[in-house]
Amino acid sequence: MYNKKIIIIAGHYGCGKTNIAVNLAAELAKEGQAVSIVDLDIVNPYFRTADNNKMLTSFGVDTILPEFANTNVDIPSLPVRFKSIFVSDRTAIIDVGGDDDGAVVLGGYAKDIINTGYEMYFVYNKYRPSIADVNNAYYMMLAIEHSSKLKFDGIINNSNLGEETTTDDILSALPDAKKLAEISGKPLFTTTALKRLKQELITTAPDENFIFIDDITKKIF
């Protein structure tokens, strides 16, 4: 995990891709790796990696963002420095737009991505109704692979209900995440949970593989 030059975080929109990508970038940077994060969301102009620009920059993460992120230009465009990830020494984490629509942009660079070396992870959130059924989630995986012309290496189970998420919510999503791994033949790499649930989760499910993360969503109230 995370030993290739390019790490791609993809999945259904609203499943928590940006949260995972930003947490991962911050984590790797804290460990001393040279990291870039690429906001490649060409679908939705809201809730972008750019919201965390300040925090990421303070950790030494190089942020590659669309020029007009968070402005009133409602056609998100590719960041001009995007292609630098194929020549840079840094590890690049790509935060892709939602669904197979968002993954289309990867398809255009599939050759470069494959040549540079990549890992791609599917973010699963059981509480997003469109992919709650694992068959629908699997279909989404196939659709993303098709439009990105790339293959998934594993699944990150990010099942959550936002701030209200309880230990129960996390635990009851585990069987679905495992089933998705079984159906798709891709390993369940990890289950993510907010840091405040850490103590409870490691006591109730000591055998599960958790990564504890921060909620980096823009807070307005």
Added chain:
Amino acid sequence: MSRKVLMKGNEAVAEAAIRAGCKLFFGYPITPQTDLSEYMAKQMPNRGGLSLQAESEIAAINMVLGASASGARVMTSSSSPGISLKGEGISYIVGSDLPCVIVNVQRGGPGLGGIQPAQSDYFQATKALGHGDMHLIVLAPANIQEMAILTGEAFDLADIYRTPVMILADGALGQMMEPVDFAAKPVRVLPEKTWVCNGHQNKRPMNIVNSLYIQPEELEQKNIERFERYKKIEETEVKYEEYLTDDAEIVVVAYGITARIARTAVNLARAEGIKAGLHRPITLYPFPKKRLNKLADKVDIFLSVELNMGQMIDDIKLAIECKKPVKHFGRTGGVMPVPEEILDNIRRLAK
């Protein structure tokens, strides 16, 4: 296990509409509302309904008129500039006494404006959505759970009062995600739709859906009848929520997403010993006039917080008959105020 799901506001409105029996959706894409149309387009074919992307907002609202006349539960959605285009059709729907649900996920204006959240269509929604003597019921959700519940309510209110009902949201509510429980909707008794144009088969007199009246007296009578319904709406359908108003000396009045920011500001003010409270109108028409008027007897000053240059402030002044001062604080253009900015205003007025 939770029966809640995690949804965007736009998705929650669409899902709630389908669950409320909405069979027809006519829309036209516009940011920040497009996820709603997209959800409808994906879901409707599998759930016994139809979602159609019209050639324009004007076409969409007129399709709503036709569908409603046939008795279907029908919805359209757009964002500010698109709602302006629907104005004529909305007036015709009101004039024809037809129920429907219209969603406005507001963005900054005027003109093309921007794509970030705003509340600058308050006047339009509550005063002037179309020509003629008319109102719409206007509901202002403040969280994703309410986006869902009020959408279901909107369909019921529309059928009960034979009027369009607007969900007045904004770009933030449309785009943000929160847990939703769709089972929480209250159940209402609905009247039979005896006025529907669905073929009389020689078994009943024909129904005509129309907004043109040749005789002035007949048109006047229609308007009087409609305003009797508005009176009933004003008497029975007012909804609001209050927070710490019991002993409040300064009351912040805010609706929708702004009310949530204001609530944090009220907490910050209380921590400093300022007796602040929050009044949140849930129905913007009917506006909670009576309650505000009563509050004005014991409150020293009101602060209207809106994502506009000052629109609801006028309704507050009218409601309290200018018994106490009412001040405005707003940000526009898609800029969201932070709680501290509202707190600064509360502090200044509390002195």
